[in-house]
Amino acid sequence: MSSPEQSPASSRNPIRMLSWRVVIASFLAACGLTALTTWALVTATEAKTADQAKIATVKINAIRTGLSVGAGIGGAMALLLAARKQWLGERSQAHQEDVANSDIMDASERRITDLYGKAVDQLGSDKAAVRIGGIFALERLAQANPGHRQTIIDVICAYLRMPFNIPSELDLGSITAYTIQSTTDQEGQQEIQVRLTAQDLLRRRLSKKSTNLDDHWRDLRIDLTGATLITFNLTDCEFREGVFSNAHFVGTTRFNSSTSTGISTFRGARFSGFVDFTSFDFAGQVRFDDSIYAKSCSFEEANFDQARFDKATFMDQAIFKRSNFHNRAIFDDATFSEVIFTEADFIADVQFLRVTFSEDARFGQSRFRSAATFTNCRFDKDARFGGSRFEGRVRLREVTFSGLASFGECIFIEGLYMRGTTFDDVAKFGNSKMMGGASLRDVSFKKSASFTGTSSSRSITFYGVRFDGAVSFYKTEEQPIEFKNSSIQNRDQMLHPPKYWLVASQENLLGRYDIVRWNPPMILP
Structure with missing residues (x-):
């Protein structure tokens, strides 16, 4: 159950046997060194004294000194051999301990394997x-x-x-x-x-x-x-x-x-x-693709690194309140009943592609720090985005709002882009700040639409927009608003038109009234 490891004994160098030739050679060398030392001392003594009696005494002392040197060399050799014997003994002891430890480890592994096998058999x-x-x-x-x-x-x-x-x-x-x-x-x-x-x-x-x-x-x-x-x-x-x-x-x-x-x-x-x-x-990537929730579920205050909910089906209430998406979040082809994203924080891009919201969708006071994309989505009931902050580009393409669509008091820093979007019920953009401007192309407002108090530092342009109900631009006189090929169903439904714009007095070929720029009459001197 465990991988074998190299034992300490196998890592040691092999022991070299001590040759008898080395022992005999060492003995002869010690004898030769002793004789040489004795001869050198005797020769030196003969050269330094003339007294025969003293010479004899000194020679005896010299011989004794030489023999002492030989005995010292022999003792050193004996000590060396004793040290080698001690080292060999310690090495042998260490080897025996390694073998014993290995046997204990093997026995432990065998015991674990045996217990594991018996427990699995019990299952x-x-x-x-x-x-x-x-x-x-x-x-x-x-x-x-x-x-x-x-x-x-x-x-x-x-x-x-x-x-x-x-x-x-x-x-x-x-x-x-x-x-x-x-x-x-x-x-x-x-x-x-x-x-x-x-x-x-x-x-x-x-x-x-x-x-x-x-x-x-x-x-x-x-x-x-x-x-x-x-x-x-x-x-x-x-x-x-x-x-x-x-x-x-x-x-x-x-x-x-x-x-x-x-x-x-x-x-x-x-x-x-x-x-x-x-x-x-979720500190790592998490995927909920094709997951099904028969009853309500809560992801409130959850933290997502990378999250995917492709084709997920929420049959009851889904709560993402105050949840944090630290990386890209994808909800392509998901189906929601009632969903709550209130105060959610989308730190990276978020994408809703072909998503159906069959009940109320609440995104109020959420923060979108990067791009937010809603493409081919359908909101069957109310969609509430009021008070949200969009710091990246917001794209609404081919989106249908069947119920109330509320974007009041929202902040759009990088701009709002709509194309082919339909508002079947009331649409509210009152007091929103479109700091990066807005572009609404081929958008249809079937009922009332309110842009009261909307402010922008860049142009808000309506390309081919159709207003079938009342629309108000109250308190937007100083905002850069433009209409191109846009029209309204009835002349009296334009409430507080923006500065420099009015409703044409004659119907166009489609039986609607174009929204045109007001040209002040020329006053002749």
């Missing part, structure tokens, strides 16, 4: 109690051996990925552990207990609020692809990567206040009950 038992025991055995094994935690998490997730059918007569949205227990047969009840135990293990071991730091298993990957999860709860948890593709979440699902440090995916996931992602911190 395959036909008895629920034995399977639950296997889950707890794997938990204890992972707690004592941190290096094996990812493997054991993989085993637990693999068990949850095993096929499991929910009784068709149950309401999957409001299901609880109690209701599902009371409506299934005995075998199903036992299997549910095993699955709830496995899910609880994930919650406890991934929890950031563990009193003991070692109880929190960190930097793990969860793969629950295609799993059926019952009242799944990962509140206040942290994991590196979460794979929930095509998973089926039954009953209430909770991910609130959790953290994902890597890539996570919920592609094709189905949420049958309420799902709570409140304050979830």
